Amino acid sequence: MNNSAISNDQAEQVDAVLLDAVNLALHYEMEHDESVVVLGEDIGTNGGVFRATAGLKDKFGFKRVMDTPLAEALISGLAIGMASQGLKPVAEIQFMGFIFPAFEHLFCHAGRMRNRTRGRMTCPMVLRAPYGGGIHAPEHHSESTEALIAHVPGIRVVVPSSPARAYGLLLAAIRDPDPVVFLEPKRIYRGSQQVIQNNGQALPLDSCFTLRQGKDISLISWGACISETLQAAEVLAQKGISAEVIDVATLKPLDMRTILSSVATTGRCLIVQEAARSFSVGSEISAQVSEKCFLNLLAPVQRVTGFDTHMPYFKNENYYLPSTDDIVAAALKTFKDN
Numbered sequence: 608m609n610n611s612a613i614s615n616d617q618a619e620q621v622d623a624v625l626l627d628a629v630n631l632a633l634h635y636e637m638e639h640d641e642s643v644v645v646l647g648e649d650i651g652t653n654g655g656v657f658r659a660t661a662g663l664k665d666k667f668g669f670k671r672v673m674d675t676p677l678a679e680a681l682i683s684g685l686a687i688g689m690a691s692q693g694l695k696p697v698a699e700i701q702f703m704g705f706i707f708p709a710f711e712h713l714f715c716h717a718g719r720m721r722n723r724t725r726g727r728m729t730c731p732m733v734l735r736a737p738y739g740g741g742i743h744a745p746e747h748h749s750e751s752t753e754a755l756i757a758h759v760p761g762i763r764v765v766v767p768s769s770p771a772r773a774y775g776l777l778l779a780a781i782r783d784p785d786p787v788v789f790l791e792p793k794r795i796y797r798g799s800q801q802v803i804q805n806n807g808q809a810l811p812l813d814s815c816f817t818l819r820q821g822k823d824i825s826l827i828s829w830g831a832c833i834s835e836t837l838q839a840a841e842v843l844a845q846k847g848i849s850a851e852v853i854d855v856a857t858l859k860p861l862d863m864r865t866i867l868s869s870v871a872t873t874g875r876c877l878i879v880q881e882a883a884r885s886f887s888v889g890s891e892i893s894a895q896v897s898e899k900c901f902l903n904l905l906a907p908v909q910r911v912t913g914f915d916t917h918m919p920y921f922k923n924e925n926y927y928l929p930s931t932d933d934i935v936a937a938a939l940k941t942f943k944d945n
Contacts, residue, residue, distance in 0.1 A: 647699030741794030775810030
């Protein structure tokens, strides 16, 4: 096994969208680590419903790239068994709305493996799932239920927001000895391109990424909403407001040190998420900021979120999703009466 990075001089440079980056990371890790296998519905011959696994079966064969029945409980259970016997499975759930049958195995076994065996066994598996709205799909194809998984001990939850972070974070997730749920925002699957050095260099898990420095307000987000959040920061800059933008990236465990440090500096905090408002990851961040940065806050913590209802059909989808205007309006609210 050799999954070490190669130098940039040797690495292939690829113009990639987020979907390409996922594919590149899978190819790289399977080429450099024979214990990595992939499995899921239509991921082999068809290359997955979004073609994230295209080309893997041709290159690595049917023994390492396995099409499964339409059975999410089977997929997660099989992955846990593989992980317990020395393999590193990367399992795909076709849409996050179909992930619920996998929860019993994920919560009761994958998340408990290290604790149950007092560290004698781990569960090095990745469960990938496209998630979120924005592609005019039915409501159960468009859910953002990351908070359900983040609530359970023993499971990391990772959400990339760009091709470069998708590449580096997926490599890190595959190499991690514990289970990782890797949620891919399909609204930006085929969004903007980035040049990726296909060098096997992983990015750190459990860390936020500061995408823009600022001194007046901290904008906290993740996944597809990072795009609108960065656009809002540009609009605020035109109004003389310096916004710091933080990509949470790993939702569990949260890198609260970075978030709290930012809010302590700016004195204002706005959290942006696509998921429903109540009992969410944004709720947890808001609670911790309020508890630990109360004396630093110049205004109450604000949130721009989805609604406490199911994602509507596509004609009303944009009313549900946070917009740049929503973020700007919420940010300006923190400056009133100050």
